[in-house]
Amino acid sequence: MIVFSLDPRSGIPYYKQIADQIRFGIASGNLKVGEQLPTVRALAVELKINLNTVAKAYKELELLKFLETQQGTGTFISARPPELQEDEKQKKLTAICSEFLSIAASYGFTSHEIINEISKRKGNI
Numbered sequence: 001m002i003v004f005s006l007d008p009r010s011g012i013p014y015y016k017q018i019a020d021q022i023r024f025g026i027a028s029g030n031l032k033v034g035e036q037l038p039t040v041r042a043l044a045v046e047l048k049i050n051l052n053t054v055a056k057a058y059k060e061l062e063l064l065k066f067l068e069t070q071q072g073t074g075t076f077i078s079a080r081p082p083e084l085q086e087d088e089k090q091k092k093l094t095a096i097c098s099e100f101l102s103i104a105a106s107y108g109f110t111s112h113e114i115i116n117e118i119s120k121r122k123g124n125i
Helices: 014-028 040-047 051-063 086-106 111-124
Strands: 067-070 074-077
Touching: 014 040, 014 051, 040 051, 051 067
Parallel strands: none
Antiparallel strands: 067 074
């Protein structure tokens, strides 16, 4: 199971943040095939957001075949989640890098310092 968190300052809609966290959870192995997600109501209460926001995230992922909803039982990680398309992966990587570089620059790190730190971690990915 993953712990959900929302960043109101990111500019990314909450439903998208939730969907991204679920997709990352699947990709990283933190969410396993068949694992049940919190109910829409439970997650909305936990995150202190509108039910429709969680429902929209779940619905989007269900349409993309990442999730399966079984009436009366709950929402589960699909048995065979689809692979991300290359262009979608590249867009996500670009967005992650942009956010990361913006944060690093706000702390005054130089590109040389950032590259050195990433190089140190290269084998830990």
